Amino acid sequence: MKIAVIADPHFHDVVSWPGLEGPAFRSFADSIASTRVFNESSPALKALLDDIVRHGISLVIIAGDLSDDGQRAAMAKTAALLDDYTRRHGLRFLATPGNHDLYAIHGRHQSKRFLNADGSHVLVTSDAEMPQGDSVARLVTDDMYCGGYAQALADMASFGFFRQASDLHWESPFGSDDDLDNRRFVIRSADGATERNMIDASYLVEPVAGLWVLSLDANVFEPRNGDLDPVAEASYHDSTSAGWNAMLRHKPFIFDWMSDVARRARAQKKKLIVFSHYPMINPSNGALADEMALFGMSDSLRRVPVRAVAETVAATGIKVHFGGHLHVNHTAVYHDSDGFLVNVAVPSMVAFPPAYKVVGIEAERLTVETALIGDVPGYDVAFPFYRAETDSEGLTGAADHVDFLDRHLALLVRERYLPKEWPADLARLAPMLSLVELDRLAGDPRSLLAEEIGPRVSDGQLTLLDMITDWYRLRKANSLALDFIPPERIARYRALVRRFRTDRSWLPGSLQAQLAKFMRLMSAGLDGNPSADFTIDLRDGAVEDLSRHRGRTERRQTGGA
Incomplete structure (x- = not known):
């Protein structure tokens, strides 16, 4: 049996929008401020689903954020598209809600x-x-x-949230009744004074004999202190940065249910596939401390789960989890005396790298392969409008969907990540310092301050900004990024990392001290890349690399599966 796992399709229909004439293209200026693109979601999701059909896969798991932002029109059109693939190709979709699909009780x-x-x-x-x-x-x-739970789940009713006639088994943490009125729990504000009655959308389903699929609703909408208006968006903490960290505090009943499901699956010899929207293990290649040292508590780091999440989940007996949310391609493993947990982070089709996972289920192992989708008919559908809006970065010169997302990532680094997350002096110097100058600084006996350095780059030279952009490629795509960074650049980066790996104690706050922190991150990115294709031994959690690196052309031709 093979299953497709996709995450964060963020579908936005570009054909039309109620009340508008002509195509419904979102502003690309908004995409530059976002971690994803908008208009390309329409052709990309169709290309992804067509690829799944070509591979003969019929069961598709969606790890949240099905729609653009939960808008009623977007949810209706997303459901219509998926239902069309069910009618025409027999696909069965099982989903979990993401933070972009719904909001608390009443919506926003x-x-x-x-x-x-x-x-x-x-x-x-x-x-x-x-x-x-x-x-x-x-x-x-x-x-x-954007609707609340009741509205959004009604829109996604056929995607596992309610019992279907063909299901061999269906249950929620509250029992076998799928009525939403019987799937509620009480959530309290931090001071304990405000209570709200919230829905949990988790479910367990047996779609085919012998396979259990566990969908975990990891959204947590915690009321703010004070008995505020339950309808107002500002009355709740957004789930975006909460995820499984907040689950530990507010949904302990989910962990009890996970333990019970894992125990019953073992006893009944069911294969168990588990997914939610949010990651359970931090996908940082072990570089969390270095990221904290360089960036502080950035928006990205606020979204990563704490160690206690993996500890608690491993104790339940759940062994493998698929999640999205961060738009990264990554695999992380946690081991302790209670067991192990493997978290497979599934990338999105609207961020670099555009890919999904194909999961093969065997007796005592799972095989996970990564399908990179480069051939997206209509990826450039909005390009004429972008040219009218702005094309200062050559966006409409992209060769294909992957190239467009790669260019979008480079823009994100310059327009979002550098100004919002990086130390101001490094952000200022990033486009000015060449790799040649970085090498000179590594050997300089003085500890220089950033303000002592002026522009040191000539036309055509690789810069610190280029290196930082490639680090983000590695951070988001891991081994897939090696298809997009020339080998000679990789060699130069390794040489620079070695140059800054000395026993010298740079003056705290100096330019070299900050660069040394970044070089440690680059080292983790270069050497800590999990493979895109691997097997997981369900007995001990061992992850075996199937192919450290598969060429870009081959992966496109085969779909990675």
Whole structure:
């Protein structure tokens, strides 16, 4: 048996939007400020599903964030697309809700900018109080509103959240009744004074004989202190940065149920596949301390799970977990005296690298292969509108979907990550310092301050910014990134890492001290890359590398499976 696992499709239909004339293209300026692209989700998800059909796979797991941002129109169109693949190709979809699919009890407003052919944009919002800003027009519509649990789960009803006639077994943490009124728990504010009755969407299903699929709802909408309006978005802590860390505090019943499910699966000899939206193990290649030292508590680091999550899950008997949310390709393993846990981080089709996982189920092992999707018909559907809006970075010169996402990542590094996460002096110097100058600094006997360094780069020279961008490629794609970084650059990076690996004690706060921290991160990125294709021994958690590195062309031709 083979199963496809996809994550974070963030589907946005570019064909039309209620109330708008013509195509419904989102502003690319908004994509530059985001960790994902928007319009490309439409052709990318269709290409991914077509690839799954070509491989003869019928069971598809979706690890959350099915829609763009949970808007009513987006949820309806996402469900319609997936239901069409069910009707035409027999695909069965099992999903878990992501933080972009729903919001707490009553939902929240959404506002998006849609492009006109001349590069201007229209603000489409569900909030009548939202100002028009620099948009040329404003459209207020309920179709833009993101629903709460009841509304969103009704939209995704056929994706495992409710019992289907063909299911051999179905249950939730609350029993066999799939009525949402009987799938509620009490969640309290930090001070204990405010209580809300919240739905949990977790379920266990046996879609085919011998296979159990456990979908865990790891969204946590914690009420803020004070008896605030339960309808207001600001009355809750957003689940985006909470994930499994908040599950430890607010959903202990889920861990008890996980233990019971794992015990019964072993006793009944069922194969158990477990997934949620959020990761259970930090995908940092063991470099968390170095990232904290360089960046402090960045937005990215706020989203990673603490060690106690893996400890608690391993004690339940759950052995392998698939998750999304971070848009990265990664595999991490945790071992302790209670057992082990393997967390497989599944990438997204709307961020670099665009790929999904193919899981083969055997007697005592799982085989996991990574399918990189480069051939996306219509990946450039919005390019004429981007040209009218902005093309200063050559975005519309992308050769294919992968190349477009790679260019988007480079923009993210410059426009989002550097200014928001990096020390200001390194961010300023990144485009100025060449690799030649970095090598000289590594051998300089003085500990220099950043302000002592001016522009030191000539045309055509690789810079610190290039190296940082390649580090983000490695951080997000791991071994897949080796298909996108020339070998000669890898060799130069390794040489620089060695140059900064000396016993010298750089003056704290000096430029070299900061560069040495980054070089440690680069070393982890170069040497700690998990393979894209591997097997997991379900008896001891051993992960065996199937192919350290498969060429880009071969992976595209085979789909990676």
